[in-house]
Amino acid sequence: MRSESRKKLTGAMGACIMAAASLVPTAAIAADVTLRAVSGFTSGSAISRTFDEFVNKVNSDPDAPVQFKMMGGPEAMPPFQLGNAVRTGVVDVILAPGAFYSSLMPEAEALKLSMYSPQELRASGAWKYIEDLWREKLNVHYLANTNYGNRFHLYLNKRLASPDLSRLKIRVTPVYRDFFSSLGATVMQTPPGEVYTALERGVVDGYGWPMEGIFDLGWHEQTKFRVDPGFYTVEVGVLINHNKWQSLTEAQRAYLTEMAAWLEERNSSNAAVNESERKRQAEAGIETIAFTGEQAQHWIEQAYQAGWESIIKQSPKHGPKLKELLSR
Numbered sequence: 001m002r003s004e005s006r007k008k009l010t011g012a013m014g015a016c017i018m019a020a021a022s023l024v025p026t027a028a029i030a031a032d033v034t035l036r037a038v039s040g041f042t043s044g045s046a047i048s049r050t051f052d053e054f055v056n057k058v059n060s061d062p063d064a065p066v067q068f069k070m071m072g073g074p075e076a077m078p079p080f081q082l083g084n085a086v087r088t089g090v091v092d093v094i095l096a097p098g099a100f101y102s103s104l105m106p107e108a109e110a111l112k113l114s115m116y117s118p119q120e121l122r123a124s125g126a127w128k129y130i131e132d133l134w135r136e137k138l139n140v141h142y143l144a145n146t147n148y149g150n151r152f153h154l155y156l157n158k159r160l161a162s163p164d165l166s167r168l169k170i171r172v173t174p175v176y177r178d179f180f181s182s183l184g185a186t187v188m189q190t191p192p193g194e195v196y197t198a199l200e201r202g203v204v205d206g207y208g209w210p211m212e213g214i215f216d217l218g219w220h221e222q223t224k225f226r227v228d229p230g231f232y233t234v235e236v237g238v239l240i241n242h243n244k245w246q247s248l249t250e251a252q253r254a255y256l257t258e259m260a261a262w263l264e265e266r267n268s269s270n271a272a273v274n275e276s277e278r279k280r281q282a283e284a285g286i287e288t289i290a291f292t293g294e295q296a297q298h299w300i301e302q303a304y305q306a307g308w309e310s311i312i313k314q315s316p317k318h319g320p321k322l323k324e325l326l327s328r
Contacts (some may be wrong), residue, residue, distance in 0.1 A: 018118070033066045033252060035244070037093035040079040040100050040236075043070070046212035046273075047236060048268040050146050051095050052240075058259055068093065074192075087139045092244045095146070097172040097236045105137040106314035110322040111145065111235040112175055113307050118145040119266045126325040132185045134239070141245040144238040144260035147210075149270040151230025152176060155214065155223045156206035157199065159290050163299045171195055171207040175232065177303075180208065182306040210234045211274045211281075212223060220284045228290045231303040270323060 037055070043314030055068045071077075077085060082094040083101020098108030111130075114121070114308050119320040121127040134142045140174045152175065154160075158168065173189065191200060193199050199222035207219070211230065236262065245253065282288070291299050312319035 001135060004066055019086050022078070028299050033248060034069050035066060035092040035240070036071055037095070038071050038082060038085065038091045039073045039095040040082055040097070041095065042073045042075075042216070045216040046277075047147060047210070047234070048073070049096065049212075049273075050237065050263060050269070051236070053266060054144075054263040056260070065255050067249070083178055087238055089241045091241075093143075093238065097175070097234070101138065102174045105134070106311065107137065107322060108132050108317050109131060109174060109307070110319070110326060111237075112229065113233040113304060113311075114148075114233060114235070114326040115328045117148050117267070118328065121325070122324075129321065129325060133322075135242050138239070139242045140239040141242050142237055143240050143256060144264060145235060145264045146201050146238065146267065147234040147236045147270065148264070148267045150212060150234035150274065151209045152210055152232050152234065153210055153230050154180070154206060154208055154227040155219070155286075156204050156225040156227065159176065159225060159297050160227060163291060163295055163302065165173075170203040170205070171198060173208070175180075176208040176303075178310040179303045179306045180232070182302060192217060195219060199223070210271075212276050215277075215280065215284075220281065220286060223286055225287050225289050226281060228288055229296055229298060229300065268282060270287070274322045 001319075022111065033323060039048055039051065043052055058064050060285075061066050071091065077091075079096065079100045082091075083104045085091045087104065088093045092118070098105075098111055102108045116124070116126070118127070121130065131142055132142050154170070154176075156168070160168075164185055165180055168185050170180050170185040170187050171190055172187045174181055176191070177187055188204065195204075195207055196218055199207070199219065206223075206225075209219070232235045240256075246255075290296075308319070308323050311322065
């Protein structure tokens with residue numbers, strides 16, 4: 001019954017999105033093809049920053065053979081439905097981290113553990129394995145990997161003396177659920193819109209999130225500490241329905257591939273943005289809890305051990321190969 005309801009909901013959302021697309025004046029579409037896109041993040045937010053620049057760059061190019069029609073962010077479609085929507089062609093393009101569709105493809109969580117940049121993976125040939133796997137498991141072409149270089153952090157309302165989370169209740173996503181659980185935390189998953197209230201009411205003691213973004217959500221008002229060092233790397237992919245990708249001309253695919261390389265180069269701006277965000281958090285009264293020495297080593301080693309154990313358990317076929325390709 002729940003499966004049938006989800007299908008009806010996705011179908012209804014797809015109908016709404018397609019109806020909205022039909023309202024776009026033909027004169028406004030200068031390119032040969034318009035790709036309907038939905039983002040897992042609100043436009044203008046920190047995580048969406050470089051993708052917004054990418055869409056604007058393509059759509060403002062008078063010679064672009066394709067255009068993007070942004071159908072919206074989380075208000076247009078719940079983030080955890082994006083994977084199925086792009087898989088089935090309800091939308092053409094999504095911006096989403098692997099955590100948003102790991103229920104369809106557990107291997108998607110592996111990219112957060114990558115110790116190589118997207119450019120390094122492409123140069124080594126490892127990206128070919130990733131492209132093939134995403135096509136096989138999700139029916140998508142993995143166009144670009146954004147946000148590489150951003151790290152995740154644990155944010156708390158209670159002081160922490162060591163990497164022992166056994167007395168804490170932490171709000172999680174699939175990204176760091178296994179890591180925090182392995183350190184003893186009681187974990188719970190809630191929609192982002194409920195995190196502020198959960199912190200305010202003491203339902204949770206903290207949450208995981210990148211360096212960027214907590215001000216977008218207002219969570220800084222309910223946050224006292226950030227734990228360093230950061231762990232994993234933020235991975236937010238631009239994914240195109242494979243059937244739609246195949247329907248494009250060679251020139252259109254080449255153009256999008258060139259623009260994707262430009263987008264991935266924008267990852268280099270993250271270091272400066274993170275430093276600015278670090279200062280902003282300090283000015284907002286968020287204190288740093290910095291693990292050093294053996295504690296820092298244990299924190300990082302446990303993060304990667306828990307991450308890979310989970311992926312290999314869920315995907316014994318592809319997990320070991322992904323670990324080989326993504327680890328140093």
